[in-house]
Amino acid sequence: MRIITVASGKGGVGKTTVTSNLGLALTKLGKSVTIIDANITTPHLAMNFGMFYNPTTLNHVLREETKTVIDAIYFHDSGLKIIPSSLDVNELQNVDIAKLEKVIKEIPYSDFVLIDSAPGIGREAVSAMKASKEILYVTNPNIAAVTDVIKINEVAEKLGLRPLGVVVNKVTGRVHELTIGEIEELTNLPVIAAIPFDADFEKALALGKTYLEINDYSKAAIEFMKLAAYLAGEDYKVPFTTYLKRVRSWFSWLI
Template sequence: MVTTYTIASGKGGTGKTTLSVNLGTALASFGKETYILDADMGMANLGIVLGLENVPVTLHEVLAGKAHVSDIIYDGPEGVKVVPSGISLQGFQDANPERLRDVMKEIINHCEILIIDAPAGISRDGVIPLAIADEVILVINPELSSMVDALKTKILTELIGGKVKGFILNRATFENTEVSVKKIREVLDLDLIGVVPEDPNVRRSAAYRQPIIIRYPDSPASVEIKRIAARLAGMEFDADSLKKKKEDKFLDRLARSMTKRGD
């Protein structure tokens, strides 16, 4: 059974795209057949984050009727499949957002989990990803404006018949996390899915065009993102166990390389 999550936020700059990329990559690393689709057709960033901004065909061309879905599925880290939007303004003008439903129907035939990176804010293009997903996950920063905008997105989602699963508090700091979680719960009346701490390694990994869970797998943000991904996948998460498996794999590779040298 396929599950579709739309990752949304009431405003830009919350880290929504970075979370979409890392959650999708983490789910793929857990053995889940996962696709990430960039539905932010006007301000597409998913491809840029993964170094796919220069691919020849994107979601724009499919939504314009100029290409097939099979033409725009690209390989990402850990086996995750990526469906990027283009960065061309002409491509954005030619794209018909109404065709996104048909694109999603075709994609879900090939995956277990589909992550949709939605446009920030409230717009015509942004309504469709909120409506077509099984569940919407709101990404919120510990700021009043972010919380208020997320409330608007929640109300809109429910008005169009969508379902909000809960919220992720992103870029949280020790000083304000507890207060923010309590306040957001009260205002939004939603479950907390996870708290991702402020982590300088997020910016560092972005410079390398890599998800933080790949570049800095043991950093605080990476651990929490993997914890959230495990929850979405219905799996138990044990950070120590994952670390030990990684160490065992390293030792196994080292042993094999030493054996080859001795031959």
């Protein structure tokens, strides 16, 4: 079981987006995957799947109100398993995030467990790191977000986590952006995916779906599939139909 924290120093860079789409991409490759929302103070993971009210959540598990973590696992149509946190602020009472490590150990076997972390190096984020063995960084191509990766990687190193690399998200290619080479040099980590900025991510969120459910042919979608294959140690050949779908989308406004 690969237990990977999806982390960033800065908020809003795309951790939840990467956790949900990477989870779905790995599922599409035939892997069993569980994703868990460890950002208990501001949880958004289940929202990315249109799940707004979940009777049993990670909060209940951490408060030891359930017999087992299985009570808080929800199945997505794809087969992906989701452990949400509660949107109700009252359900934060008596929640001890430090118990996350124990909870993660109780998750039924999955090839991958992806932990959607809170940003930074506070108690929530560190609890997610302590519960995992590997860490995947998400950043944007700007100096603030990249500086924060450097900081968080120092903490992760001290905790003995294996860094998998950096996912650069919201790439537009404009001249003021840091390049992949610059990010690799600054962080001393490999950039293993570059996801373009695409307005369809916000559209997907509004629709209560993950991006890959509404678009599986764009550059961003292909990057997620390649990232999933890379993490699974597999080759990924873009299916010819993906390009056909993309070409068809260019003409969709005609129909």
